[in-house]
Amino acid sequence: MGKTLLLEIGTEELPSSFVDTALAAMPALARAKLEALRLPHGDVRAVGTPRRLTLIVSDVAERQPDLDEEVIGPPETAAFKDGKPTKAAEAFANKLGLSLDAIQVVDKPAAGKTKAGRYVVGRRKEQGRDAREIVGKALTELCTEIPFRKSMRWGAGDATFGRPVQWLVALFGDQVIDTSFAGVRSGRTSKGHRFLSTGAVEIPSADAYVAKMRDSHVIVDRNEREKTMMDRIVAAAKAAGGTYDPSPDLVSENASLVEEPFVVTGAYDPAFLALPAAVIRSVARGHQKYFCVQTSETELLPSYLAVVNTANDPARISKGMDRVMRSRLSDAQFFFGEDKKAKLEDRVEKLAGIVFHNRLGTVREKVTRIEKLSGRIAEALGLPEKTRGFVARAAHLCKFDLVSLMVGEFPELQGDMGRVYAETAGEAPEVANAIRDHYRPIGAEGPVAQDDVSACVALADRLDTLAGCFAVGLSPTGAADPFALRRACIATLRTLLDRGATNPAYAKLPLSELFGWAYDGIEGKKLDLSREETVAKLRDFTHDRLRGLIANATSNSVADAVSGASAVEYPVHTLARARAVYAAVTEGRAWLEKARIVAKRLSGISKESKPVLHDKSVFEKADDAIIVEVVGKVDASTRELHTEAAVTAALAQAEDLAQRLDDVFTRTLVNDPNDARTPRRLELLSYGAQCMLRIGDFSKLG
Structure with missing residues (x-):
């Protein structure tokens, strides 16, 4: 059994995002360092708080294993010239600490990137060293490699880190590892909670670290800290007469802001409840990071919950929080009153003062394009005239709240405030809801627009952004995507x-x-790409996004099988094919292996012969008649693959094709050079390959 390795980097308070990024990176860095040192180990985990980043590695070997391995050097032709060793041979021998007499030339087979041939080889032998002697330098290197969005330099040193380093704890079991970073030398002395723990905290051993810190009011394990926080949030909300307002981001951020979570309940004047619930939530969540107390999604109580880092004097804490909430809610109340006085049409025209993009015009121009495009989509969908009227009105108003005072102060309320103001102005519920819902989905997993009016406007908005940005050369490059085009797609x-x-x-x-x-x-704008070029680029761009969505719904191999070049044209049909094929794969149907083999053979045939569906009258052999029959059935069943049921039926015919063609291939030479009908047979088989590809490329199924 090995010993536990502990590294704690004590710092000034780190932002929550810095903590999360560092803790995510540290385990991989540690594994790489220990592997380079040839030190076997067990579980690696990183824990931490705003004041400390801690690495804990269990069961680390106390000593390196002895090393005795063969090392392959340069080829013989590079190592020797005219029978004499070259500098390449000398460098190889020096690298291993060997004399030239200790290396030899041997024949080696091909392996990996190494070609077969004669190479110089030598044996590297090293006696394993004590882990305590070698791990200190690796810990220093690890500290320098922890990533931060921005790093600081302080004092006279050259070291950089997310925040100034205050102390280091480095232990191997119960022994101190001698190391240093940023001018701080390691020891076993840590610090507890800034307010609730006094004096230094001596860590007797790495295994005692988590419990010792807990006794000092520091919960270093993120999961334990979050659970403690949420238990206290739930209890405080219940005491206030409701439940807490759920927000995963709020939970995550608060858990990274404290060392031990305490919950303080605050309150505000019930008169503020006349504001929309979304407004109060934005005020509470914004800079304050508070949880609202609610009885339902739309009904709030005049209370909120704050996660704080100390239990000292909660009454004073609450008094200060209430003052801030009252001030911000008063501002929101003023914005709300002023916004309701404005006419919707005036707001729409003010959109002319907001530039969407200097080459694509203003937001007002974009709204005009959305109106036309959403109407065209609604017509293509065959929506009733009344619904098309709602689509036209919703598209016209969809961005008007961007110039409201409330959205100017709380941008995250765009759409929500538009719905409220439209409803107040007497707009139809279908129109008001679409102003809010056309922004959906928000995020990768959020719900999409749930009615035809909202869906038409949502599609028109995203399609206009995609087409416009691609047409003026703003397609994403690498990680850069300033117009969130991947998300829009x-x-x-x-x-x-x-x-x-x-x-x-x-x-x-x-x-x-x-x-x-x-x-x-997009009229009256100078564009870089033609219509055909823009559509082609967008198809390629969308193909990759569609393949990812299908892979998430099924599997990578199924996504590869169904994601041919034409898959992007009708995404719904492609997903239906993927789900039916995935069902066949997960059921473990035995015929799929034959389908892969047949598909591979047909693929080879189809490259050489054009696909033609010949009648059986042009053949004489019984096997040719079988090929005509099964290809005809597959052709009929794969013409309309619009539903999972249709694809499942086509798969049954593909099964018949695979099994019967496999029998034919076994007993017949389909590419017989002495048969005059071979060219037509190959054309027929090529046609069969095309029919199977309508379902998917079976050769790609894993």
Whole structure:
């Protein structure tokens, strides 16, 4: 059994994002360092708080194993010239600490990137060293490699870190590892909670660290700290007469802001409850990071919960928090009153003062394009005239709240405030809801627009952004995506897939036409790409996003199998094929292996022969008649693959094709050079390959 290795880096308070990033990176850094040192180990984990980043590695070997390995050097032709060793041979021998007499030339087979041939080899032998002698330097290196978005330099030293380093604890079992970083030398002395623990905290051993810190009011384990925090949040909300307002981001951030979480309850004047619940939530969540107390999603209580880092004098803490909440809610109340006085049409016209992009015009111009495009989509969907009227009105108003005072102060309320103000002005619920919901989905997992009015405006908004940005050369490069085009593309696909699952009209919308319609709407602007070039680039861009969504819903191999070049045109149909194929794969159908083999053979044939569906009258052999029969059945069953049921039926025919063609291939030479009908047979088989590819490329199924 080995010993536990502990490294604690004590710092001034780190931002929560810095803590999360560092803790995510430290385990991989530690594994790499220990592997380079040839030190076997057990579990590696990183824990921490705003004042400390800690690495804990269990069961680390106390000593390196002795090393005795063969090392392959340069080829013989590089190591010797005219029978004499070259500098390459000397460098290789010096690297291993050997004399030239100790290296030899041997024949080696091909392995990895090394080609077969004669190479110089030698044996590297090293006696294993004590872990305590070698791990200190590795810990120093690890400290320098922890990533931060921004690092600081302080004092006279050259070291950089997220915040100034105050202390280091480095232990191997119960013994101190001698190391240093940023001018601080390691020891076994840590610090407890800034307010609730006095004096230094001596860590007797690495295994005692977590419990010792807990006794000093520092919960270093993030999961334990979050659980403690949420237990206290739930109890405080219940005492206030409701439940806490759920927000995963709020939970995560608060857990990274404290060393031991305490909850203080605050209150505000019930008169503020006349504000929309979304406004109060934004005020509480914003800079304050407070949890609202609620009885339902739309009904709040005049209380909130704050996670703080100390239990000292909660009454004074609450008094200060109440003062800040009252001030910010008063501002929101003023904004709300002023916004309701403005006419919606005036707000729409003010959008002309906001530039969407200097080459694509203002937000007002974008709204005009959204109106036209959403109307065209609604018409293509065959929506009733009344619904198309709602679409037109919602598209016209969809961005008006961007110039409101409330959204100017709380940008995260765009859409939500538009819905409230539209409803107050007497707009139809379908229109008001679409102003809010056309921003959906928000994030990768958020719900999409749930009705036709919202979906039409949501699609038009994203499609206009995609077509416009691509047409003026703003397609994403690398990690840079300032206009969130990847997110817009995924939102477009998710809307089509979700709505198309229950309404076949969405499934029949060709994506190329949607991109083309969006391009057509950009009038009076100088564009870099033609309509055809823009659509082609968008198809390629969307293909990658669609493949990712399908892989998440099924598997990587199924996504590869169904994601041919034409898959992006009708995403709903492609997902239906993927799900049916995935079901066949997960059921472990035995015929799939034959399908892979047959598909591979047909693929080879199809490269050489054009696909033609010949009648059986042009053949004479019984096996040719079988090929005509099964190919004809597969052709008929794969022409309309729009639903999972249709694909499942086609798979049954593909199963028949695979099994019967496998029998034919076993007993017949289909590429017989002496048979005059071979060219037509190959054309027929090529046609069969095309039919199978309508379902998917079976050769890619893992």
